[in-house]
Amino acid sequence: MPRHLPALLDQIHTEAQALFGQGRVADYIPALGEVPPRQFGMAVALCNGETHAVGDAHTPFSLQSITKLFTFVLALKLVGDELWQRVGREPSGAAFNSIVQLETENGIPRNPFINAGALVITDILTTRYAHLDYALLGALRRLADDPELHWNARIAKSERDTAHRNMAMAYFMKSHGNFHNPPELVLDNYCRQCATEMSCSQLAQATMFLANKGRDQSLRGEPDEQFLSADDTRRVNALLLTCGAYDAAGDFAYRIGLPVKTGVGGGIVAIVPGVGTVAVWAPELDAKGNSVLGAFALERLVQLTGWGHNTL
Template sequence: MTETPRPTDSHLHDVLQQIANEAQDLFGRGEVANYIPALAEVPARRFGMALAMVDGSSYTVGDAHTPFSLQSITKLFTFVLALKAVGEDLWTRVGREPSGAAFNSMVQLESERGIPRNPFINAGALVVTDILTSRYAHMDLAMLGALRRLTDDPALTWNVRIAKSERDTAHRNMALAYFMKSYGNFHNPPELVLDNYCRQCATEMTCTQLAQATMFLANGGVDLAKGSQPGEHVLSADAARRVNALMLTCGAYDASGDFAYRIGLPIKTGVGGGIVAIAPGRGTISVWSPELDAKGNSVLGAFALERLVQLTGWNHD
């Protein structure tokens, strides 16, 4: 049997349209996140996808220019900020192992004496936010400033209504914070950290912006030049590789192994329905569709990424 040739970059518009057409059949197989009331109001039947290539080209389909709530995808950016701020000392307070448990689970914290398994589960992300709260007088604004530079959008911000809705229902996250504080792994008042954390998670981007904001992870730690501005050295090439490794093993909650098996790219998911994936040396992929599976990952987003690597072979590069 003759193997179907992989598409060249010039055919990526067609690839995205094919994926978008196939994804329509999956609507109704998941549910929009409802434990945060403001997120429950997002229309379910939405799908957008964007590719940003290291050569500066980009491709989009569907609702790729519609802003959505990043939620846990912001954990990637705060993790990078903390890594830059405190370096290897970060690993004295949070681990680098897959959790195998739900993103908001408390089960492992007691047996592991308040040290979260990784920075991408809620407990780990709260510790990262605590580190940044100690580092910056206004941690939420520091993170927003970094994201505005990466997206080249000075108007980028968080959704105040979603942040309040999330803060009003953050009982389990508050319990996680106080539990870790009892073990000495939380330095600031949990209330202050939760305020920062909920604003962080309520940050909104489009698929095109998210693909652009993560370009440094596909490009050896260097962001692409924007107009007359040279590319920013966000991380060293080695640090970018390590971040990608952690995304591959821990980026999709307790479904990370399944995502690694099916897709084979570093990814980070969020309960707002977004997923960002990194194809090192080639580009970034962002997809958004709000209907989630039982583990909190976008149903259509996971399908779209799996089809993309099948059609392009990018996970073999």
């Protein structure tokens, strides 16, 4: 454990602010575009129970694609390896919303973290749960230890109103037999899911089981403390490392070397197996849809702590 983590976070906070203005807030969903750009928060949760935070680490933000991590884990717990009959686990080498590979690969998305793959995951969950939105919220509330956790209904609606490309993917997969529920219903669930809001400190908490061989420490002593098996936890982290940052996964691995999941809300969560988790949030995005300050902050943290060196 680095001695002076709070001081390091302060240093990174200061350095990161110099990058304000280098990216652009996502505006493809109108309601998302209204978020004030110059915000930055960062939270670290350690396996030993310590937590540290700087900046806007307690401001809730829209998780967006970060929720794909949670829905994937839920689906993996529910259906196990059968899931791989409907979605691959290879990097896509293409934009997160590309439909081209669906045509050349018969409606099977490359991995669960591109849009098409996440839609299949939501389709699987929609089949299992009468009210997926509340089931998912329940799981997230438990993981984040916050009974008030909710989704932003206005952003969910804004997202649903402009979800044409995701609808296209859902129908395309349906034409290949790889979509079981009505696309309209799954998109309703998907857009609510994406609009879930957490703060950095909550997000770091909610993903701790991935740093901890699958154990959910918020449940210490309870019978289902093992939220995910150790083997599956390792596999989820592998998938986050190869596919967690859209079409910049290779660059993230190269610069940061940790399993991550990013979202167009400007959040990134990174897993340091055996050490802890890091959540960072800053709404300005680069051309590939990842947070500019967020990626910078993680890269600096890895340099300053050597955490990347332990894993790779």
